[in-house]
Amino acid sequence: MAVASTSLASQLSGPKSVSSYSGLRRSCSKLDHTQSLSLFQHLHSQLRLSSSSRKASRGVVAMAGTGKFFVGGNWKCNGTKDSISKLVSDLNSAKLEADVDVVVAPPFLYIDQVKNSLTDRIEISGQNSWVGKGGAFTGEISVEQLKDIGATWVILGHSERRHVIGEDDQFIGKKAAYALNEGLGVIACIGEKLEEREAGKTFDICFQQLKAFADAVPSWDNIVIAYEPVWAIGTGKVASPEQAQEVHVAVRDWLKKNVSPEVASKTRIIYGGSVNGGNSAELAKKEDIDGFLVGGASLKGPEFATIINSVTAKKVAA
Numbered sequence: 001m002a003v004a005s006t007s008l009a010s011q012l013s014g015p016k017s018v019s020s021y022s023g024l025r026r027s028c029s030k031l032d033h034t035q036s037l038s039l040f041q042h043l044h045s046q047l048r049l050s051s052s053s054r055k056a057s058r059g060v061v062a063m064a065g066t067g068k069f070f071v072g073g074n075w076k077c078n079g080t081k082d083s084i085s086k087l088v089s090d091l092n093s094a095k096l097e098a099d100v101d102v103v104v105a106p107p108f109l110y111i112d113q114v115k116n117s118l119t120d121r122i123e124i125s126g127q128n129s130w131v132g133k134g135g136a137f138t139g140e141i142s143v144e145q146l147k148d149i150g151a152t153w154v155i156l157g158h159s160e161r162r163h164v165i166g167e168d169d170q171f172i173g174k175k176a177a178y179a180l181n182e183g184l185g186v187i188a189c190i191g192e193k194l195e196e197r198e199a200g201k202t203f204d205i206c207f208q209q210l211k212a213f214a215d216a217v218p219s220w221d222n223i224v225i226a227y228e229p230v231w232a233i234g235t236g237k238v239a240s241p242e243q244a245q246e247v248h249v250a251v252r253d254w255l256k257k258n259v260s261p262e263v264a265s266k267t268r269i270i271y272g273g274s275v276n277g278g279n280s281a282e283l284a285k286k287e288d289i290d291g292f293l294v295g296g297a298s299l300k301g302p303e304f305a306t307i308i309n310s311v312t313a314k315k316v317a318a
């Protein structure tokens with residue numbers, strides 16, 4: 001499945017093709033519209049066939065990658081002891097599908113409270129970490145401290161760290177390398193701003209941010225890539241399933257060409273940006289969307305559970 005999907009991307013982005021990344025990149029139209037449509041339909045049917053052949057082994061289709069569905073909740077700088085206690089209680093009583101990795105990222109101050117009260121079914125992530133070993137770095141939190149408090153993941157490269165705090169690609173790559181070397185999983189965020197999308201630079205920006213991770217990290221074993229278009233984060237303006245899918249295909253194709261087919265296949269590529277309980281199922285149906293990173297809607301336990309359980313949208317109806 002991964003091969004079929006990535007070959008779709010390479011064929012569509014290759015020199016002989018029409019750009020089918022819906023205007024994200026300038027078109028190189030050597031095929032006319034009818035030819036490209038038929039190429040797309042042909043490849044799409046191959047994808048479907050390939051999906052069906054996986055049915056027996058895992059009971060899940062519509063996944064181009066081989067990784068388990070992954071949903072992260074980024075609580076950002078929200079919450080109080082009381083509101084977090086209520087959220088944890090809602091999550092503890094929620095019925096969650098088994099075939100999903102679930103992670104929440106509380107504010108640092110509340111990680112201990114969450115770790116001591118939240119079901120072990122859900123892992124804990126930091127929202128950021130220092131670039132090296134802890135020490136005289138006022139206001140920072142080290143990877144060692146995150147591990148000490150029970151976190152197993154860290155979110156790095158979030159757009160608010162990039163564009164509000166001013167972290168650059170190389171700094172973020174170094175942070176990822178340090179966290180991975182110390183044994184934390186990394187949710188590596190990438191994504192374009194609205195003006196970059198409108199200028200046709202979506203892929204350039206995403207690939208540049210990906211390359212900074214690739215240049216720095218020791219391995220891709222514990223990395224989940226979160227594609228989060230900046231214009232969709234916290235705006236209520238979710239990317240359409242097609243918009244998200246075409247970037248996810250391109251990201252997987254980039255990994256295939258620049259890292260390895262194996263990494264392209266096994267790396268979870270999750271979508272973030274105004275995901276909620278009403279839109280997650282449609283997004284989850286897309287082959288290259290392996291889960292979600294959720295901000296606002298992760299602060300409501302029942303809604304976050306609905307998003308987690310949208311993995312069922314990937315399953316074949318009996």
Ligand code: PEP
Pocket residue numbers: 074228232233234235236272273274275293294295296297
């Ligand atoms: C995020 O901050 O990672 C995010 C996706 O936020 P929201 O879901 O609120 O858009």
